[in-house]
Amino acid sequence: MARVHPFQTNFTAGELTPKLAGQVDFKKYNNGVEEMQNMTVFPQGGATRRYGSRFVAEVKDSSKSTRIIPFEFNITQSYILELGDQYIRFYKDNGQITNTPKTITGITQANPAVVTVSSHGYSNGDDVWINSVVGMTQVNGRRFRIANVTTNTFELQGVNSTGYTAYASAGTAADVFEIASPFTESQLYEIAFTQSADVMYLVHEDVAPRKLSRTGHTSWTMTEVDFKRGPYLDQNTTSTTMTPSGTSGSVTITASSSTFVATDVGRLIKFNSGHAKITNFSSATQVTATTTDNFSGTGGTADWSLGTFTSTKGFPKSVSFFEQRLIFAGTTTFPQTIKAAGYADNSNGTRVMSLAFSSPNPNL
Incomplete structure (x- = not known):
């Protein structure tokens, strides 16, 4: 008897567990496979070989852990972010984003090679891309770490150019664009993030929430989220009172009994129909x-309340958007509490309201 091989045109169910073998009544059975390796399934049903990868650049320090995450504004403005030990670097269009290139006027045939760029402004340890050099073409399209920086020169660390073709003319040097980050190497893989247009929020339970904003390819800023009207803990139920020295600007707040700790700096407090942020612990x-x-x-x-997000009580470790609201959840002290922002307030300092509720799901 001839063997029959059914013609399958749809693979959207992906790999099916062996426990479903022979379950032809299962709705997705005819769209699934036993095993699929190195393939990408299209939403339309078909499949193709998975896309390959390409080496673009080494991370800043290969001896340390590094994480890459996507930043996608639209299909033509997409980036890859390299999160490392207290820094972020950026990639776009198969290349690493750099600052404005500067003109090279000379490169020595020496060990190490010395590059001349008038008033370059670079520092020891910077990574610099060199391109378009005439003559000493061996340095083109490569990234070098620089050392022994002077006002107009720098060395290419570890590069012996004595055997290279002599420099003739032209060429550009561009240092890698990088911004500072508060996240350490040990925290990288515990960072949660969410994005809306050109703004990304990043959270970690040991770090105050951060807001990453993009206004151009080489214009990125990371700032601490500026909470203005919450979220707050439950209202005080003790006899302790709060008294301000004034009604506006910088004021001294005095409690009638011991209440504050040193880690309350940066914490919100509300009473007397007002809101304030603690700037100094006395x-x-x-x-x-x-x-x-x-x-x-x-x-x-x-009648007063203290802010929820602080080093005293911990910071959120989950963040997301839901129906135009920015959602924070899972602080160290309150792992099942969710805080939701007011509508349309997400991009303007983030006035997070105390719309909190407890979830029975301990993973939230």
Whole structure:
């Protein structure tokens, strides 16, 4: 009897567990396979060989862990972010983003090679790409770490150019574009992130939430998220009162009993119809704060609340967008609590409201 091989045109169910073998009544059975290696399935149903990879550049320090994450504004403005030990580098269009190239006027045939670039502004340890050199073409299209920097020259670390063709003319040098980051090597793979247009939010339970903004290929900034009106812990239920020295600007807040700790710097506090951010710790009963919404008066009150996100209580380790709201969740002290931002406030300092609720899911 001839063997029959069915013609399969759809693979969108992917690989099926062996436990489903022979389960022809399973809806996805006819769109699944037993094993699929090095293939990419299209949403339309077909499949093709997976795309290959290409070496673009070495990370800043190969001896340390590094993480790459996507940043996609649209199909023509997509980036790869290299997150390393307290830095971020950027890639686009199969290349590493650099600062504006500067003109090379000379490269020596020496060990190490010395490059002349007038008033380059580089520093020891910078990574520099060299291109378009006439004569000494062996250096073109390569990235070098530089050392022994002077005002107009720098050495190519570890490069012996004595056997290279003599430099004739032209050429450019461009240092790698990089910004500072608060995240250390040990924290990289615990960072959660979410993106909306040109803004990405990154969180880690030991670091205050960060906002990464893009305004151009070489114009990226990372700032601490500026919470203005929350989120807050539950309202005080003790007899302790808070008294401000003024109603606006920089004020001294005095508690009637020990309340504050040194890690409260940067924490929000609200009472007397106002909001403020603590800027200095003086003692367990006194701090300095800057108002974000003025207090209604200078009288003492037991009706106050302290901010949720702080080194004292921990920071969120999950972040996402849901129906135009920016959502934070999972602090160290309150792992099942979710905080939601007010509508349309996400890009303007992030006025996160105390719309908190507890979830029965411990993973949130």
